[in-house]
Amino acid sequence: MTESKKVVIAGYVRSPFTPAGKGELASVRPDDLVAQTVSGLVEKTGVDPKLIDDLKLGCAMPEGEQGLNMARLVVFEAGLPEEVGGVTINRFCGSSMQAIHDAAGAVSMGMSDAVICAGVESMTRVPMGGFNPQPNPELYKAVPGAYMGMGETAENVADKYKVTRKEQEEFSLKSQFKAAAAKKEGRFDNEIVPIKTPSGKIVSEDGCPRPDSTAEGLAKLKTAFKSDGSVTAGTSSPVTDGAAAVLVCSEEFALKHGLEILAEVKSFAVTGLDPTIMGMGPVPSTLKAMDKAGITMDDVAVVEMNEAFASQSIASQRELGIPEEKLNKDGGAIALGHPLGASGARITGKAAQLLHDDKSESEYAVSTMCIGQGQGIATVLKKYTPPAPSKKPAAAPATPKQ
């Protein structure tokens, strides 16, 4: 075993995110969707596919069209060499962030050089909960939280952390407006891979955002999960179809092959917590990851926190003390959508991208999300600085490939 290596993110793309059932990607099989996304990543980064070690694919409901170790099938579909491995990873919403963590571990140990970490979910074609949900009836009675619906946990968080309906709606509006501004200013153009549907149509725009949302409109919605609750469809992330992919490799590999490095992977963490308030998952996991990296929120320039629900986002933001201007700069899942298995790769890739473009003094970015059944997951990224030329003269081109 060699000395641990510096792990970097050297590319991020995603498919457009469209509403499940009625969106333009509803007709696209999830394996096709992520294969096109992976191909897009290979093309964008310019990485030589022959040098990829593995495809780690996050998926929250790996059955039906998402079943049969989809990752390996996507290797074939995306035209990667058959020597590239494929593993499907399930940590529910944290699946593709887990893929990044697994890759980072392997790269850090020198066991892999370059890994494609992708995520996908067609919530149209494989329902949440799967086709054949068969919970353990005794466990359901003993630990109801283990199977609790996500909406109910969002209500629990709102109750416990006293997040009002109005606050949730304001948060959602901000998410919508930030996403609308990002789209208008072309900040998604660089990350979206156009997807071809079976009918031959090319889809290249997100379908979930509702830029014309208003406070009055949101205030009129009925509660979605609890008759006397506060969470509505407008303050929840929509059910979505989408895929995302990032390239995780060693610094050495990136430099050698002229890849553009977006950020360095500094630390990561997962934690468990009471499943009835699973939405608070970002808090312990982020604290743990920041602790591993030896930083505090003051050192952080960018936070990408998955907006499963406004209630848990607000409560987590408060508990972690995340300043408004650092959080989800281009909007979050409430506006963009939350294809379960894809979201972790999206927010981590997005955090890397934003950190890369960040001009502030702060050095770090955090991506974090809550996970059903009561877990949290977080990644700490660091701004990448190329090694000083004096130490390693002319080992690699000084300017990475654009």
Place this chain on the structure above:
Amino acid sequence: MTIKKAAVIGAGVMGAGIAAQLANAGIEVELLDRVDPKNPDNRSAIAEGAIAKLLKNKPASFMHKKFAKRVRPGNTEDDIARLKDCDIIIEAVFEDPKVKHDIFKKIDANRKPGAVVASNTSTIPLHDLLDGQSDALKKDFVITHFFNPPRYMRLLELITSQHNSQETIDTVTRFMDETVGKGVVHCHDTPGFIANRIGTFWIQCSINEAIDRDLTVEEADAIVGKPMGVPKTGIFGLVDLVGLDLMPHISASLLSKLPPEDGYVKIEKTYPVIEKMIADGYTGRKGKGGFYRLNDKREKMAVDLKTGAVRPSKKAKMQAAENSKKSGIKALVETKDKGGDYAWAVLKQTLAYTAEHAHEIAADINAVDEAMKLGYNWEKGPFELIDALGVDYVIKRMKQDGDKIPDLLQKAAGKSFYKVDNGKLHCMNAAGGYDEVKRPEGVLLLSDIKRGSKPLASNARTIKIPGVGKMDMGARIWDIGDGVLCVEFASTGNSLEFLTMKMLNKAADMIENGNGKYKAMVIHNEGENFSVGANLKLASMAVKAKQYWIVDKLLNKGQETLKRLKYAKFPVVSAPSGMALGGGCEILLHSHHVQAHAETYAGLVEAGVGLLPAWGGTTELLTRATQNPKLPKGPMPPVATVFETISTAKVATSAFEAKDLMYLRQSDGVTMNKARLLSDAKTKALEMVKDLKPELPHDMVLPGPSGAAALNMAVDGFFLKGAATSYDVVVSDKMAKVMTGGDKAGPGIIITQDYLRSLERENFMALVHDKRTLARIDKMITTNKPLREPPMTGVPAQKLRDDADKKGFVARAFAPVKNVFNKVCHRKPSNDNKNKGLTKDTKAKVNWPNIKKG
């Protein structure tokens, strides 16, 4: 010629409605309207908007949403060339002869030779419409007058002319009857044709007499409603429904064409109160309300006919109406009070006017009766009403009143308008003789058979139960020819109980033991509904008396009977129309074939009364779902589908929708015209005699308790959201237990249908023992509406289930289930049956993680 493609010109309420009904009948339709001047970007916006509106209509215009695709929108300027492919072109534009004349010329120039051109006019005579048109058009031109809404009103008035060939007339008649499903009544070319001519007189007369006699709108409607055999909306309710503003148009058109001595011209009258209502926008249900309306607090209000003032509506108590309930229409008009006098005044004038004009407007009196029954939903036509009162009685009373007796009525003196001769129905002709009432080929009416024969067996009876009232029970078996028996339910609402089951068994016995005399069984009821399900009054009484064994016996009897039909070696064909709910739906599920009227409303609605389908209905629907190749694989998708259907008591709004819900098979037949239903069912039954393949029992692997937990989890979400009540949680838990195969089911366990039936029974009985079920049943009996328990928050759903199990019927004591399982279910070959899954012993050893809340 066969009509395969149609065009409808004019996408207003009638045109669009006709287009939808043609689409329901499987016809491709071009729906054209004028170019929308307000919408330069979309020249077909009017027709497109009409289709969008059709999709939103309630009651639905389309029998299945997907049928909307059969209607292609367009406009008369750009798309008129599309007419060249159409076999029939129906005009439904504004009632203005000039507009129509222009359209006809346009149609004529663009249609293919021989294509039928039909107008849907209600007021303009055919000879006026043909004024100035080409000879070719005259030859192919007819009036097809639909009633609103075209899907639901069964009447189609057909007016033809001497220019038409018999072939054209036959083509249109067959198309409208067999394909579109309408009752075609041939009318003479006279103002208002048949139904509106008589109907308008009747409405005017009812309004006049009510106002003259100082009746309130409620009092009038209590008489000219159910007691008179007309829809319970009554007369003012009907005008509200039709639209107050429409009445002056119909009236003006009739007045302009009828001679001054016509009875209608004489009684036609306008009232300032009504004129003011129209002016103020109170045009009926489509406007702000009419004679009846809701105030701000949504309380029902009614208009004072004298002053126009609005006051709270109150139910009228009319002795005459009460009397009619007991002894029929004669008791109504014989009651000596203002209700009885009002009824007589309206009836005698309407009947006399009809008798006066019958042969002027129609070829025979039966056409007049049919038109009023199909177009105005009268239970009896005018001449049938006279027969019910007695011709001589009507003459006598009219003479007492000093009225002139119409010739036709006089000719019937000492006789009746209808008579049965040699088992065949005859009606009186203009000369006073009788002609046989001929049904079109392929029309077989149980009422005709009943008129001409006696039932082969019957246990129909009326039972008086203290505190409950009169209840019709039982069923009859009829010989409908060619070796086919028809079982007809004779009970209130065609509800089902021991006696109906007995007759189903009896019919099966007759076929099985009849030495080939009988070959097949058809289950059919001609009335409004096929069956509203099990007799709830009986169940309620038994439960109140704590005689639960009666309910269980009925369950057992029903299961045995329906199972017998399912596995019968002779064809069992059900022919439903209207509601087929609960047990009625279960009969369909057990039949070899269902020939359904398109307007069949099937549903397993037991959840509404806190029960579950337990005559094998749950088992049969689950059997179908597990064999449905469209559902994803695995044990849950069929279960979840059936659970959703049954736990939410889904009712199909047409036979086509019933196929989606699996209440009907894809292979089951649909008949558009109700009058052809029995004949179609009989034909199918005879066809099946030749090569009936006996049903085979179907075993299933069901998910067991883990599947039940998954279903309960979904219900818990609905409960939290307030979409399921506290008792829904309990009822659906029992359903889940049945559908997932009970405690012993799971991977590797074969569950038989017999075992599922025993689970149905066990869980049904558990619900019967819960007083909340009785509360739901009683609410349904008394109000015809389901009881919804009040909202409950802060209680975990699991506690509701546990409490119900503690308090309710102890399922464990229900020995049959255990026995059945041991006898009929088995695990797939395996060495060790024990210690798989969580048995009682292992359960104690599992330590669930102790998770701190908050």
